[in-house]
Amino acid sequence: MHTGGRSSWQMFDKDFENFRRLPNVPSSDYTFFHSDKETISVGTQLIVIGTELEGTVVWRYELENHKWFRGPSMISPRVMYGSASWGSNAFFAGGIKMDNNMVPVVVSTVEKYNSDTKMWTMLNGMHKRRKFSSGCFLGGKFYVIGGRDENDENLTCGEIYDEANSSWELIPDMLKDITFMSSQSPPLIAVVEDNLYLLDSSLNELRVYDKMQIFGRNLVLCL
Numbered sequence: 001m002h003t004g005g006r007s008s009w010q011m012f013d014k015d016f017e018n019f020r021r022l023p024n025v026p027s028s029d030y031t032f033f034h035s036d037k038e039t040i041s042v043g044t045q046l047i048v049i050g051t052e053l054e055g056t057v058v059w060r061y062e063l064e065n066h067k068w069f070r071g072p073s074m075i076s077p078r079v080m081y082g083s084a085s086w087g088s089n090a091f092f093a094g095g096i097k098m099d100n101n102m103v104p105v106v107v108s109t110v111e112k113y114n115s116d117t118k119m120w121t122m123l124n125g126m127h128k129r130r131k132f133s134s135g136c137f138l139g140g141k142f143y144v145i146g147g148r149d150e151n152d153e154n155l156t157c158g159e160i161y162d163e164a165n166s167s168w169e170l171i172p173d174m175l176k177d178i179t180f181m182s183s184q185s186p187p188l189i190a191v192v193e194d195n196l197y198l199l200d201s202s203l204n205e206l207r208v209y210d211k212m213q214i215f216g217r218n219l220v221l222c223l
Helices: none
Strands: 010-012 019-021 038-042 045-052 055-062 067-070 082-086 089-098 104-114 119-123 134-138 141-145 158-162 167-171 188-192 195-200 205-209 215-219
Touching: 038 082, 038 089, 082 141, 089 134, 089 141, 089 158, 134 188
Parallel strands: 082 134
Antiparallel strands: 010 019, 038 045, 045 055, 055 067, 082 089, 089 104, 104 119, 134 141, 141 158, 158 167, 188 195, 195 205, 205 215
16 A cells, blocks of 8 residues: 555555555655556565656565565566556556657557566567556456557457467457546456456446446446
8 A cells, every 4th residue: 555755655454454564665766756656466575666767667575575676677668557466477568668769659568577586578469559558357367458549549448368378359348338538547447256347437337347248237336
């Protein structure tokens, strides 16, 4: 859990009874502390990806050492990707990277990070380039949902990664009934007991993903 300030995090047990403050990230870069950061837990590590003056940087916290370490860097450094973790592996799909002329480019690139080996592996790319997407694991498979393409158009499709075949399946119209706003955040999703839920923030509706491959059924949302 990120608590703001100088990029400090707290960890807690599943019953929210015991909290422990993590050490501050030992970066001395002003840009890192005052720019957006993306965080994911994998295995017993916390991975934080942000921006420093020299570009995209990866910091990892190791629970057994109660300490932060720099790196290892992504093979293709980028931000604004869709990500999710499963066991000791974390997957990072799409996002924005800088080309050789320092121009931001939306990509379909996918990488896997293994917390046991501390190594990145490049995987086959998605069908679509996408940024600001959301990722999750459902039924043991990595899903990437929504986002925007290289023309900054909203994507209603999703994709599923089959690790056994190293291939992607495109799911058309997965978000076809969702209302998009001008300043759209990544899809607000959560997986609970192998059910995938999405919050349609424009209508304040909670939807559940069905096997017909759309977010169709509305649920009662109590505020």
